[in-house]
Amino acid sequence: MRALPPALRFVSPVELAERLKTERRGVPFALYLDGDGRQRIVELGGRALCIGREPSSEIPLTWDTEVSRSHAVLERVGAEWTLVDDGLSRNGSFVNGHRIRGRQRLADGDTIKVGRTLILFAAAGTELVPTETTRDAAPPELSPAQRRVLVILCHPMLHDAFAGPPSNREIAEQLVISVETVKSHLRALFELFGVEDMPQNRKRAELVRRALERGVGMVG
Numbered sequence: 001m002r003a004l005p006p007a008l009r010f011v012s013p014v015e016l017a018e019r020l021k022t023e024r025r026g027v028p029f030a031l032y033l034d035g036d037g038r039q040r041i042v043e044l045g046g047r048a049l050c051i052g053r054e055p056s057s058e059i060p061l062t063w064d065t066e067v068s069r070s071h072a073v074l075e076r077v078g079a080e081w082t083l084v085d086d087g088l089s090r091n092g093s094f095v096n097g098h099r100i101r102g103r104q105r106l107a108d109g110d111t112i113k114v115g116r117t118l119i120l121f122a123a124a125g126t127e128l129v130p131t132e133t134t135r136d137a138a139p140p141e142l143s144p145a146q147r148r149v150l151v152i153l154c155h156p157m158l159h160d161a162f163a164g165p166p167s168n169r170e171i172a173e174q175l176v177i178s179v180e181t182v183k184s185h186l187r188a189l190f191e192l193f194g195v196e197d198m199p200q201n202r203k204r205a206e207l208v209r210r211a212l213e214r215g216v217g218m219v220g
Contacts, residue, residue: 001149003119005111007118008033016212022036023122028081030074030112035063048075051114059119066115072174074106074121081106090117097115139214140192149185150216154208165204 008031018173020042022029028044042049042059049058052071059074063068068089075082083104085093092099094113095106106112108123142150152171166174168182186204192197193210195203 002014005118005120008120012039016209020215021210024155026124029122029123030119031122032059032061032117042123044074044076044081046076048073049114061115061117064115064117067117071114075103077103080121083112087115128180136215139211142192142216146185146192147216150189150207150211153186153204153213155219165208203212 014109015038018039019031022043025043030042030044030049032040034040041174043182050070050073051057051059051061051062051067052069053062054060054069055066057061057070061071067101071089072083072085072093075084083095083100083106084102085100086102091114094100095104095110097111097113106121106123108121110121112119112121117174130149152174153165158206168179168186171182172179186207187189187196189207193207193214195206195210
């Protein structure tokens with residue numbers, strides 16, 4: 001289990017949920033952010049994938065002017081994935097900060113730098129840790145009532161990156177409990193996920209993000 005590099009840690013709850021679903025499918029994939037800062041995930045199959053500025057590339061980095069039209073290739077050799085740069089790229093390719101020439105075997109969590117773009121390689125059946133400061137080895141122990149509140153809190157942001165968390169009253173109405181009970185559960189959740197000292201207007205969104213990072217807050 002490896003931590004994500006800082007440049008790839010902070011994404012929307014929708015994107016984080018997409019990342020978690022891909023990890024749980026147990027397939028190798030490449031992860032990067034596009035020119036607008038949106039997360040892109042490319043699952044790796046058996047064929048070679050071209051990384052380049054051409055729109056027809058399997059990993060098209062069309063916005064990055066430092067990337068060559070055909071920059072490098074992700075290629076499977078037996079059970080291993082490799083990065084190939086045969087010198088066609090203008091600015092070279094880097095794995096974990098080291099320039100490669102020819103073929104480089106990739107290990108889970110390796111970072112590939114082409115132009116200004118950072119691409120993370122994730123091997124099959126591995127789990128990426130979004131942050132080192134907010135995720136423990138296991139999620140906190142939640143009571144059934146706390147989990148129900150958390151699921152409702154997370155639900156809108158799993159489907160819409162711009163949705164806001166529901167209010168205390170909306171949570172209370174869905175669970176048929178009092179607003180005071182909701183407040184009590186939220187106070188406990190804030191403490192369990194380490195957001196109790198954050199500004200009030202940021203607590204809920206940060207709670208959602210940390211809950212999803214730890215693999216809780218989703219139905220099932």
